[in-house]
Amino acid sequence: GAGVSQSPSNKVTEKGKDVELRCDPISGHTALYWYRQSLGQGLEFLIYFQGNSAPDKSGLPSDRFSAERTGGSVSTLTIQRTQQEDSAVYLCASSQHTGTNYGYTFGSGTRLTVV
């Protein structure tokens, strides 16, 4: 697509429920990133996918968080047994894998509220 698409744009869930967040990157972008941004905080790296390589999961805050990327395109971030501290904006970004001057293109994010 023309841009990075994320869905849903807003999600309110009850504590303890599981949620799935979806990201559809720009066509042809082989790198895909998930970040989390809490109110007034910086961007917190969660996970990175590059082509068929094993993902870099070093930023996932707990084993309740997982992500997959199917067919090198769409990615799903799953949060199990949500907690109130999971409330944040979850941003997805994609980039081309070659060249060093390519920044990220971000999606509009999913605002997750755990009540």
Place this chain on the structure above:
Amino acid sequence: GQNIDQPTEMTATEGAIVQINCTYQTSGFNGLFWYQQHAGEAPTFLSYNVLDGLEEKGRFSSFLSRSKGYSYLLLKELQMKDSASYLCAVRDFNAGNNRKLIWGLGTSLAVNP
């Protein structure tokens, strides 16, 4: 370790010039990015520097000094719509991979009439 510092808040007047500074300490360096983020929106790419010097793009310019670990974003002829958070990010080739950026917390710029 890795650290990126930028001022938390700045205020400027419409039509004026403002400079937002960013200093970084990383074990490796392979480029510095500036992003703009309006409230409630996603960050958007503004500029990229990998060599020392000034990169100009319309009203916005970005400067880099690798020896000093320093960059600034210069905004000229400020407009009300420039009120936003400005994020500095560094690509550190020692950060596990060559394409993961290290992000500052952002500088919130308020442009007043």
